[in-house]
Amino acid sequence: MVRVPNPFRRRSRGGSGTSTPAASSVAPSVAPSEPGSPHRTLSSHALAPTAADRELPHPPAPASPSPAGSRVSASGSTSGQAHAGRRGDEVDSATSGSTSSPLLPAAASPGLGAALQGAGVAAAGAAGAARDAAAAAADVVASVLPAAGGVIKPGGRAEKPRTPYGDDDTAMMKAKQLQLETETEMQREQRHLQDKAAAAAEAAWCGRGAIARFTAPEQDGPAASLLMPPGVSGGGLAVPPPPAVVGNIPAAPLTMARPVPLNLPDYMDKPGEPHVTATPDRYHPKGGPLTPPDGSGLTSLQQHFAFFDIDKDGIITPWECVNGFRYLLRRYLPEPLNTLACIPLAAAVQLPLAWLTSDSWLPDPLLRVHVKNAHKVVHGSNSRAWDRSGRFTPARFEALLSKYDADGKGGLSGWEVLQMVRGQANLGDLLGTLASAGEWAMTWALLCDSGGVLRREDMRGMYDGTAFYRAAARNGYAHYTLETGRAPAVAKGYA
Numbered sequence: 001m002v003r004v005p006n007p008f009r010r011r012s013r014g015g016s017g018t019s020t021p022a023a024s025s026v027a028p029s030v031a032p033s034e035p036g037s038p039h040r041t042l043s044s045h046a047l048a049p050t051a052a053d054r055e056l057p058h059p060p061a062p063a064s065p066s067p068a069g070s071r072v073s074a075s076g077s078t079s080g081q082a083h084a085g086r087r088g089d090e091v092d093s094a095t096s097g098s099t100s101s102p103l104l105p106a107a108a109s110p111g112l113g114a115a116l117q118g119a120g121v122a123a124a125g126a127a128g129a130a131r132d133a134a135a136a137a138a139d140v141v142a143s144v145l146p147a148a149g150g151v152i153k154p155g156g157r158a159e160k161p162r163t164p165y166g167d168d169d170t171a172m173m174k175a176k177q178l179q180l181e182t183e184t185e186m187q188r189e190q191r192h193l194q195d196k197a198a199a200a201a202e203a204a205w206c207g208r209g210a211i212a213r214f215t216a217p218e219q220d221g222p223a224a225s226l227l228m229p230p231g232v233s234g235g236g237l238a239v240p241p242p243p244a245v246v247g248n249i250p251a252a253p254l255t256m257a258r259p260v261p262l263n264l265p266d267y268m269d270k271p272g273e274p275h276v277t278a279t280p281d282r283y284h285p286k287g288g289p290l291t292p293p294d295g296s297g298l299t300s301l302q303q304h305f306a307f308f309d310i311d312k313d314g315i316i317t318p319w320e321c322v323n324g325f326r327y328l329l330r331r332y333l334p335e336p337l338n339t340l341a342c343i344p345l346a347a348a349v350q351l352p353l354a355w356l357t358s359d360s361w362l363p364d365p366l367l368r369v370h371v372k373n374a375h376k377v378v379h380g381s382n383s384r385a386w387d388r389s390g391r392f393t394p395a396r397f398e399a400l401l402s403k404y405d406a407d408g409k410g411g412l413s414g415w416e417v418l419q420m421v422r423g424q425a426n427l428g429d430l431l432g433t434l435a436s437a438g439e440w441a442m443t444w445a446l447l448c449d450s451g452g453v454l455r456r457e458d459m460r461g462m463y464d465g466t467a468f469y470r471a472a473a474r475n476g477y478a479h480y481t482l483e484t485g486r487a488p489a490v491a492k493g494y495a
Contacts, residue, residue: 258403274391296493301390307465316369321346330475380432411455
């Protein structure tokens, strides 16, 4: 059906006063210049029919009922629905004026009119939803801000009116600092609500989704100044739990055979940090009862050496070393065999340590060991519970028992001590391996129980020397125990 142009209708924007009847039979391959704008009119030059178009038969357009009071445009959509997002008067005039330059005919594309109509309805619904969200956010802000005298900027953020301080920036900063210090808890809560309302208004204004904002002063960001995306800690978002620590994997069978402790933070604070004077473990989180105070006593390694310093003057003489071994070897040898056996043992210890702990490069002719330089004798292939400065690390001590105490008896047997020495040995460190083997063999022989097990408490006591005092008390030397020998030294800052 060919439409007859209305001579009383307003001229179109394209400048042509009448419409050509044959223009309605344009080929459906012609598309508007802007695909996203179905209401834009095209010029009559682009819609001029060709001779072939006039000869092609066109099927009649299907009749589609239109609601009363609405004019049907050339694209097949009603003017009231296709232009719901525009203002009424301008839409009617633009729609009525565009009939002189027809668009795609409904007969050529039967589903185009319905698609454009649905798009118009969806656009109108989205615009209405945005206006409703903006109005709701404005109502929330308006209900919160009047109590504090705040204002909303075009960007949607709520700010209090600033008091002019003139050109003196220092006075302004001091006044702001004083205001923050005197702010009450109620005012902080009120400011928190204002910032939340401002964030909601900004999200509605800019069309954004949910955003997290640092608002409270006690959080880890400046108050109402930083926007963070979802998933970032802060702004009321929950911090995700830390990942679980994996201590062993089947791909490395050695990690399965030698497990490491993973729950030490449940028993003590900061188990991986070295301690200067104390030797804590999971059963003694603060160390022993006679642990010297920090800053006034000796390091853990120096306390180990101090057992052989009988008079506690900081220097171990050869005779003091002999007496120290006498207190320990009494469980195996009676006197005088005990003293005779301790002389070569003390000489083997004093000869290297006297030179290593000396303040000079020349060896000391009196073979004296200086306790203050005990860190100089730390060698490789050891247990690594002592660091190079003589400090004790609880996590490494606990790792020794976790790795080599296979049956969980709370100590190491003689064979397990050898396995520990072999497992802690460094590649190519022959001297350190031999020194470590001799030290741990002597420790096991002097401190093991009747069942041949070196208990964990005696191992821990070896590091600070307390196990040596207990062994001397068991061997009958009551004058050199924890109470009589070490306690007075601890009281005056020397253990």
